[in-house]
Amino acid sequence: MQHGIGQPVTRTEDPRLLTGRGIYVDDITLPNQAYAVIVYSTIAHGIIKSIDTEAASAAPGVLLILTGEDAKADGLGGFGPAFMPEDVGIPVPGHRTSRPILAQGKVRHLGERVALVVAETAHQAMDAAELVEVDYETLPAVTTAVEAVKDGAPQVYDEAANNTSFALRMGNGEAVAAAFESAAHTTKVSIYNNRLTANSMEPRGSNATYDRASGETTLYVSTQNPHGVREELSGHIFHEPETKLRVIARDVGGGFGMKGGVYPEEALVVWATRKIQRPVKWTPSRTESLMSDDQGRDQTVEAELALDADGKILALRWAALNNVGAYIVGAANVPVMFSLRLAQTVYAIPEIDVGTKAVFTNVPPTTPYRGAGRPEAVYIMERLMDTAAHEMGIDPVELRRKNLIAADAMPFTTHTHYVYDSGEFDATMSQCVAAADWDGFEKRKAESEANGRWRGRGLAYYIDDTGIFNDRMELRFDPSGSVTIVAGTFSHGQGHETTYPQMVSDWLGVDADNIRFIQGDTAAVSFGRGSYASRSMIVGGSALRYAADEIIEKGKKFAAHVMEASPADIEFADGKFVVAGTDKQMSMTEVAQWAYHPAGLPPELGIGLEGVGGFAATSPSFPNGCHISEVEIDQETGKVYLDRFVAVDDMGIVMNTLLAHGQVQGGVGQGVGQALLEDLQYDPDSGQLLTGSFLDYCMPRADDLPSMEIEMNEVPCTSNPIGVKGAGEGGTVGATPAVIIAILDALRSEGVNDIPMPATPERIWQALADAKKAA
Amino acid sequence: MAKHHIQTTINGDEVDVLCEPSQSLLDVLRDELHLTGTKEGCATGDCGACSVTIDGRLVCACLVLGVEVNGAKIETIEGMADGENLHILQSKFIEHVALQCGICTPGLLIAAKSLLEENPDPTEEEVRYGLAGNLCRCTGYQKVVEAVLDAASELRGA
Numbered sequence: 054m055q056h057g058i059g060q061p062v063t064r065t066e067d068p069r070l071l072t073g074r075g076i077y078v079d080d081i082t083l084p085n086q087a088y089a090v091i092v093y094s095t096i097a098h099g100i101i102k103s104i105d106t107e108a109a110s111a112a113p114g115v116l117l118i119l120t121g122e123d124a125k126a127d128g129l130g131g132f133g134p135a136f137m138p139e140d141v142g143i144p145v146p147g148h149r150t151s152r153p154i155l156a157q158g159k160v161r162h163l164g165e166r167v168a169l170v171v172a173e174t175a176h177q178a179m180d181a182a183e184l185v186e187v188d189y190e191t192l193p194a195v196t197t198a199v200e201a202v203k204d205g206a207p208q209v210y211d212e213a214a215n216n217t218s219f220a221l222r223m224g225n226g227e228a229v230a231a232a233f234e235s236a237a238h239t240t241k242v243s244i245y246n247n248r249l250t251a252n253s254m255e256p257r258g259s260n261a262t263y264d265r266a267s268g269e270t271t272l273y274v275s276t277q278n279p280h281g282v283r284e285e286l287s288g289h290i291f292h293e294p295e296t297k298l299r300v301i302a303r304d305v306g307g308g309f310g311m312k313g314g315v316y317p318e319e320a321l322v323v324w325a326t327r328k329i330q331r332p333v334k335w336t337p338s339r340t341e342s343l344m345s346d347d348q349g350r351d352q353t354v355e356a357e358l359a360l361d362a363d364g365k366i367l368a369l370r371w372a373a374l375n376n377v378g379a380y381i382v383g384a385a386n387v388p389v390m391f392s393l394r395l396a397q398t399v400y401a402i403p404e405i406d407v408g409t410k411a412v413f414t415n416v417p418p419t420t421p422y423r424g425a426g427r428p429e430a431v432y433i434m435e436r437l438m439d440t441a442a443h444e445m446g447i448d449p450v451e452l453r454r455k456n457l458i459a460a461d462a463m464p465f466t467t468h469t470h471y472v473y474d475s476g477e478f479d480a481t482m483s484q485c486v487a488a489a490d491w492d493g494f495e496k497r498k499a500e501s502e503a504n505g506r507w508r509g510r511g512l513a514y515y516i517d518d519t520g521i522f523n524d525r526m527e528l529r530f531d532p533s534g535s536v537t538i539v540a541g542t543f544s545h546g547q548g549h550e551t552t553y554p555q556m557v558s559d560w561l562g563v564d565a566d567n568i569r570f571i572q573g574d575t576a577a578v579s580f581g582r583g584s585y586a587s588r589s590m591i592v593g594g595s596a597l598r599y600a601a602d603e604i605i606e607k608g609k610k611f612a613a614h615v616m617e618a619s620p621a622d623i624e625f626a627d628g629k630f631v632v633a634g635t636d637k638q639m640s641m642t643e644v645a646q647w648a649y650h651p652a653g654l655p656p657e658l659g660i661g662l663e664g665v666g667g668f669a670a671t672s673p674s675f676p677n678g679c680h681i682s683e684v685e686i687d688q689e690t691g692k693v694y695l696d697r698f699v700a701v702d703d704m705g706i707v708m709n710t711l712l713a714h715g716q717v718q719g720g721v722g723q724g725v726g727q728a729l730l731e732d733l734q735y736d737p738d739s740g741q742l743l744t745g746s747f748l749d750y751c752m753p754r755a756d757d758l759p760s761m762e763i764e765m766n767e768v769p770c771t772s773n774p775i776g777v778k779g780a781g782e783g784g785t786v787g788a789t790p791a792v793i794i795a796i797l798d799a800l801r802s803e804g805v806n807d808i809p810m811p812a813t814p815e816r817i818w819q820a821l822a823d824a825k826k827a828a
Numbered sequence: 829m830a831k832h833h834i835q836t837t838i839n840g841d842e843v844d845v846l847c848e849p850s851q852s853l854l855d856v857l858r859d860e861l862h863l864t865g866t867k868e869g870c871a872t873g874d875c876g877a878c879s880v881t882i883d884g885r886l887v888c889a890c891l892v893l894g895v896e897v898n899g900a901k902i903e904t905i906e907g908m909a910d911g912e913n914l915h916i917l918q919s920k921f922i923e924h925v926a927l928q929c930g931i932c933t934p935g936l937l938i939a940a941k942s943l944l945e946e947n948p949d950p951t952e953e954e955v956r957y958g959l960a961g962n963l964c965r966c967t968g969y970q971k972v973v974e975a976v977l978d979a980a981s982e983l984r985g986a
Contacts, residue, residue, distance in 0.1 A: 067922045068914070070930030073865015073905035077931055080864040176850065254869050254877060254965050255931040306867075306931030307965050339870040546929030546966050711925045715971060719928060722968030747874035747963070755969040756956040784968075 057559035061711040064551040075304040078258040078275040083332035087116050089322055090178035092168035092185045094160035097194035097415040097740020109184035114177030116329050119169040121157035130289045134381045138219055147219030148212055152380040154317040161209055161379035162417050163740055164344035166317045171325050171333055194740035198374035198412040199353055209413035222408035223393050223469050229406035232368035236359035240441040246429050247810045248351040248733040251422050255306020256342040261322040262332035270323050271299045277308040277543055278583025283575050285315040302573040305545035310421035311346050313585040314383030340745045349422020351376040352429045358437040364447045366402050366456050373409035378418040385418055391426025394469045398434040399478045399516050400456045405468045415740045423723055423785045427517045435513040435790035449512055450486055473675050474771040481766045485679035485701035488764055506685040509799025515787035516677040519779025520591035523669030524582050528600045530662040532649035534642035536563055540572040541581025542593035548712045560601040561641050562628015587779025591674050595773045599666030608644045610658055615647050674770040676778035678702035680787035684795040691817035693729055698761040705770040705778035713780050714763045720784020726753040728792035730811050804828055832895045839907025847894035854878045856894035865905035865934045876962030879935035880904045886942040905934035917941055917979045924975040928966035936962045940976045948984055
């Protein structure tokens with residue numbers, strides 16, 4: 054089928070988006086709307102002695118000013134973690150935090166929300182916000198996990214000794230210690246997986262309006278999870294039934310995990326519109342986004358690998374610190390726990406002993422950012438493998454080949470109780486090595502050197518665990534015979550408006566033009582969990598399959614009635630219900646139309662044709678793949694030029710190659726960003742943000758990236774009915790180590806054995822200078 | 829503060845608008861004229877989401893004051909297609925799936941059109957440098973570059 058599964062179908066959403074007709078949250082203007090501006094904490098840690106709003110209140114156009122005291126007086130709650138380890142069966146107590154929507158008594162990071170100002174115009178609100186006087190008693194701040202766990206460090210919470218919320222450890226410490234004793238070779242790396250931010254090109258934003266007639270508030274918001282926003286606001290902030298709040302997300306300009314949770318501003322505009330009974334809109338500046346968005350990564354780790362003389366891994370050991378910032382909110386514990394759970398990645402490792410601590414500091418919270426714990430785990434493992442290969446004089450491909458989990462060992466249970474259902478790691482790596490012209494490297498290296506550039510190559514093998522939580526999808530035919538997909542997931546760039554109809558068209562034989570798609574409105578979608586963690590195709594796609602199955606089963610009954618046959622004799626294929634062994638048949642569309650016939654239908658068939666599907670993976674799916682990069686480094690300037698990038702990915706069955714390749718390319722772009730450019734930096738003494746604009750937080754641009762070569766090795770997943778594995782994160786997980794390893798390969802001849810991320814020209818220049826000095 | 833009366837031509841239409849002296853061209857387009865296809869990504873001229881042309885010159889609308897465009901000819905994304913007929917760049921963006929979330933796409937299209945007007949036969953490297961002022965977080969730029977090169981080739985052939 055031309056528009057069916059696997060076809061490179063172009064996107065339904067694109068004509069709208071590329072003519073300027075997309076409707077992102079800042080494009081929504083409501084009649085008589087007022088404008089909100091947030092007063093953010095200007096310090097990283099301190100006690101709020103007083104807030105003087107008198108001058109601000111008197112400023113032109115000001116309608117409303119609210120502070121933490123008002124929130125307290127109105128009985129509004131705060132945001133907590135979606136789960137702590139103890140909530141998911143890990144008997145480890147942890148310090149649980151509640152993030153207020155406006156600070157009460159204390160601020161714990163720069164950019165914490167202190168007051169809300171609402172005025173007639175955005176400029177008036179900004180001017181008035183400048184007049185809000187907050188008197189702080191500044192306290193010493195701590196910004197890094199390494200400093201925060203030391204005795205005597207500033208305490209973010211008095212109740213959390215050494216700023217530690219909880220410590221987790223997995224594996225067998227004793228067995229690992231014994232393995233290290235007997236090992237022929239041990240390798241050690243120290244890693245700082247740096248702090249990043251998603252920087253979706255559309256900032257967060259919201260617009261809320263209260264309807265006096267119905268008592269309902271509607272919140273327009275840029276989010277990945279509209280129902281999650283409603284659940285959090287209703288349950289934890291306003292303590293009211295969810296029927297009071299309708300949440301709508303239209304076009305959303307990227308999220309990458311950062312918009313997966315809920316933010317104080319979303320509560321503030323809802324609260325404010327109810328107070329002034331006018332719509333209240335909030336649009337942040339880029340600097341406000343950099344300061345107030347939840348952030349990602351920030352893990353410091355000491356890692357070791359024990360190997361026998363042949364290069365077979367005996368044991369893996371690492372101890373990490375995860376800087377979770379000032380609050381543990383939403384899915385904050387996902388990256389902390391997932392880095393541990395994926396620790397052994399794709400290798401058959403006899404014993405592991407891995408642990409981390411969730412450490413509070415005076416910087417914003419970390420929550421999932423594209424990869425969320427998997428990039429950390431894979432970066433550690435691949436850096437260890439590369440370092441070991443170099444130290445032992447073993448080819449890095451060969452060392453991996455000796456240790457990869459074999460395809461015939463599937464299903465394979467890891468030390469952290471993941472069951473890898475499928476995967477051809479060795480074959481996928483071989484495919485990538487061939488595609489990357491591995492053997493032609495030496496020639497290219499010689500050419501580079503002749504041009505004053507060092508060349509290096511890096512191979513990384515990644516794995517990801519995808520498909521978290523359950524979800525719900527509906528298919529509803531209307532009396533004309535068109536069908537509507539009602540999605541619990543939420544596409545914000547992934548192209549669900551295209552791929553889901555592709556699948557339904559394939560399964561039900563309905564023309565794609567007759568398939569409509571609805572998402573992102575809690576009044577139109579009864580329930581859903583949104584899109585994040587590469588979950589939508591696995592969970593949403595599988596649920597959609599079950600919804601289609603229900604349609605087919607119900608359709609058989611209608612068809613049997615109309616064609617005067619027994620339902621058991623009706624067969625469905627190619628969009629037709631056929632009475633077996635006869636030429637009597639009805640199309641799906643005809644059956645759907647009959648289902649709305651005004652009279653004469655047996656009551657047990659009900660009215661109309663619709664199906665609801667739910668899916669919860671009993672085990673995650675495990676997309677995996679091999680990435681190989683080649684870099685050139687200018688010997689004069691230290692600048693890295695990413696010259697070649699090849700990826701071979703196993704995402705299971707691919708629904709749409711065009712879109713799947715796009716996910717890999719975009720993911721790689723972000724992974725390369727971390728390796729070469731991106732870094733959130735805070736002044737260690739004051740906790741001030743040093744990277745508060747695009748001038749300082751360096752984003753990958755078109756001239757920073759090469760054209761990549763993307764191939765697939767489709768190994769169907771066996772833990773869901775459609776054989777898919779997550780597509781969204783793998784590019785990011787694999788690219789970062791592939792690039793850093795290539796840089797180290799290029800610089801080893803100069804005595805450089807380590808480089809921090811991002812590997813900026815200055816850092817490379819410094820590493821070269823240090824190596825020269827040490828030589 | 830008194831508003832200024834601006835007369836300008838936007839996508840071929842003569843437009844009269846009153847604007848504050850502090851409003852950027854981006855604010856005027858979005859807030860006064862409701863032409864919301866031009867997006868704000870940073871308001872500091874670093875991301876290119878608000879790319880428009882003024883008298884044929886590519887600019888970030890966030891860095892131009894509304895009062896500066898009196899008498900100028902402005903082209904925005906809303907004027908790129910000819911009615912329902914998409915510009916070849918728009919068609920190629922669809923064909924190559926050169927967008928994901930789409931928020932940066934209007935700016936990229938305006939910048940790409942401007943690039944091809946100056947250089948109808950760019951190399952891949954020239955396209956990458958030419959579009960380096962436009963940030964895209966979703967695509968890794970590859971399909972954007974492919975679409976622009978393909979459009980250039982087709983425009984030359986036409």
